[in-house]
Amino acid sequence: MPGFLLPSATLLAQSILSGIFVGALYGLLGLGLSLSWGLLRLINLAHFAFAFLAAYLCYQLATMGMDPLLTLVAIVPLFFSLGAALHAALARFELSPFNSLLVTFGLTGIVEAVIQSIWTADFRKLESSYGERHFKIAGLFVPLPELVTLLLAAGLSLAVWAVLRYTDLGKALRASAEDAPIAAAFGINRRRNALLLAGTCSALASVAGVCLALGFTLAPSQIYAWIGVVFAAVMLGGLGRALAPLIAGIVIGVSEAVTMAVTAPSWAPLVSFTLLIAILLLRPGRAA
Amino acid sequence: MRTPIAIVCVAVALAFVPALGLPAFYDSLLYLVLNWIVLATSWNILSGYTGYFSFGHGAFFGVGMYTTSTLLARWNWPFLWTLPAAAAVACALGVALGAIVFRVKGIRGEVFALLTLAVTFVVGTIIVNTPIDGGNGVSLAAVPVPVIGPTPSSTFYLLALAAATVTLLVAWGITVSKLGAGLFAIHDDEDAAEVMGVPTYRYKLIALAISCALAGVAGGIHALFLNYVTVGEVFTITVPLTVVLMSVLGGTRHWAGPAVGAVAITLLLYSFTAANYAVAGKAMVGLILIASILFMPGGILPRLQRTFVRRRVAPTQPPALEPPPVQPAAVATGEVMLAVRGLAKSFRGVQALCGVDVEVRRGEILGLLGPNGSGKSTFINVVSGHYLPSGGSVMFEGQELAGREAHRIARAGISRTYQIPRPFGNQSVLDNVALATLFGAGVSSPAAARREAMTWLTFTGLQGKAHAHPDQLNLHQRKFLELARALASRPRLVLLDEVLSGLTPSEIDDAVALVRRIRDHGSTVVFVEHVMRAVMALTDRVVVFDHGELLAEGTATEVMLRSDVMAAYLGQAYAAPEPAPAEAPSNAERDHA
């Protein structure tokens, strides 16, 4: 077993910061997944495929000259419609959460194949002006793409939280998730709300995809690398919540980063998955 | 006996393939097909049969691989001896995992899937960071391949063939055994199975152990086949998802389903890869998975069976004998058989039962009455073990049953029906009853259980529907199926929960006659009912519950004329029959219990 190194304070702080950044991305990816699972009772594995598809589209548009963040203007509405359309197609089958997991896994394979056929399996890195800019805050290195990710993640999580908490739509969604027939008896149009929500979850995935494109190297096989750790964040935070995935994601990101700084990067997955196992053993009811 | 012979014959025939002298490539392709057959079939033994879909199969396969590779590379074991070791280690990991996970209530479905997936990543991370792998993989290039076939690739083929044969035989064997009957019951309704006497925890562990051991063997063989073992190959989400796909496609309830799926998918993927359309192959597989979940949730095999296999005409049954007598009780007729004292049950602060004392005497029919929400069903649920009591004791023939597991209470001689019938939806009517015979009455073989089950179906008048499925029965028949199931475990005490609700008057008459026959046959009956004329006609004694407490006890006629009982059911109007409609109730008329 590799030895434990005690890092310097700056190194530790930098690790924690990078943990926060990657954790924010976990949270952003987890947001749509958590909403879908908690409020729609659908475990959408294709969420990750959509994120990557958006990432590749962003990469493509950026290489053709568009500002990466500006691609959101085109990408978000596209994926909103995609998500709503997918939900409309699947809704009539009344899939159990587990079956939705399997079906969306099949969909992931299809999307992965599409990505690979267009962009090949080679690694792609978006080279943009964003990637080169960074700030120095309190002696710590803050790259712009990661900062953008953190801001988007925080902003969107807060926005979703506010909608769920304070607006009539948010209350309607929560009520529908808890007791759908009674919610309908009080005028809540389940079908329309579900389409709205499904579209929003996909839109959130696409934003996460753009953040991915900004900061990471893309390859079709990478889709699967995020699944485990994002599920851990979702379950740690509890389903159907808005702020929880972000907080949980950051907790996981930071613990991973600290683990990596203190031991070796290859130990990092142990953190998130052990946490996930612990949560599932101690509070399995949270998934229901 | 035909099936195992057929499997062995096919295996022996296939063993001659290497002698055909085909290019090594074919041996390897067939090896892969067989490898996936072992993986998918072994996965199905736990996950398909019980419904606990595990996403951790990669871990057990991987552990088998690494056991073999470590034993080969480090300690120079002879290859064939590493295989039982691989099986043992994978099995141990599985059992350790299952021992914890199966104890926690609520870990089912997607939670179980995620948990097992997480375990895969944890095990993989540990292996990659320790000297077992160390991050560089383990090379087995220096290890000699045992000479079993004419060429090395054919050796692997033959080893995989042997493993696949054993796996298929085991999978088939389970489906016709008592273990299999229990596993399928767990799949359909674990709680009802437990109450019926199936030792669910033990059976799930056994299925998991077998599944892991077989996967371990497959891993051991695969290690040497690959020659170079890495964590990234195996400890991922891909292996479990592929076996899920193969099994779901082929049919998870059938022992051969996963094998069919494995052959189909492997050959399909291969044909795409060979034609340089590997990417399209992946998409095709995804499409197939979606289509099979949406349109063929049972899988290919059952669909083919329905189309091509003609239903064997059931041979005319010899007239069914009288069902076996109820076991002699430890208590004489008229004596107290069940003594409940101070039984209490609360749910999150709501007191459903507030300390009730009830006695049931052998040979009587006792009615349990009371308005909705008075605690009658809770009483039945607690006595039968469906819920744990919050306090009090339940003495049955001298044994304390409170707090015991439901399947032990069933074994002690108590059985129950559910208010809303809960038959095992995927099994025939006959098998539903046979399960109760197998686990409740302790009959040892499924075949004998079916014979006895037939007698119970005749007893309840359902013999014509023996091979039908529960969803083809109407409500009345489903209630009688519940009754047949409750009786098949030869209980000395039968608890009936509103067995008459929803029946038409003439069906009620049938049911009343049946309940009498049940008592005359030797069982004592306690039943919860609202249908008053049945209560009047059948009961020797009744007890009335109200708000979780015992309100009254005596014969039906006595009790129903008591003013406090009438008040509980109907309110004061019947106690003071002066109609006072639509007037504001004055303070003086405030009713109280």
Add this chain to the structure above:
Amino acid sequence: MLEVRDLQVAYGQAPALWGVSLELREHELLCVVGPNGAGKTTLINTLAGMLRARGGRIVFEGRDITALAPHRFCEAGVAIVPEGRRLFGSMSVLENLEIGSLVPAAKARRAGSLETVLALFPVLETKLAQAAGELSGGQQQMVAIGRALMARPRLLLLDEPSLGLSPLIVHEMFGAIRRVNTEGTAVLLVEQNVSMALRVAQRAYVLEEGRMVAEGTPGELLQRDDVRRAYLGA
């Protein structure tokens, strides 16, 4: 105001209502009583749009609402207090009440409706921020009734409001229901607690095994032998 003609409802293969008919007049407090399993909940749930009828008609305020989509019944002026309360337990009492007034017409008058409900059930004022699932049975029933009232319905449907409640609370509950009725809302009440129901109702029907078997004023019904027999068996 409400006319139900020959309603047939089934759960899958099992029929629950075999051609049920009833009439409710403006501002009336009508009661449907019957033993357990008679089909009372089925009837109420169909009138609230939660179940679809196989046959027959429901005409409300002159409009045929039989085939309306489930979420349109509330707009049409019908609100339900379901059996067992069925509150949104994880949401606060205030949120539960707000859900009641999501339809546009009710939303516009939300503040006023809230005042009315709190005047009817003052104890809820201190519980507004609490999760509905934590309240006692009686308080939950108040929230359930309040939720329905927030929808400003012209017809209030109540399914066994006394279920599982102590007699004192039941008394208060029925008092509130009568007040709601006197203030102009028509009420259709379904109950097992016969005496209480017949004491507040102006007219009643008796439902047994999916069929209407009797109709009349409470006085008339209490004298009938077949009604007594259905309940007491003697």
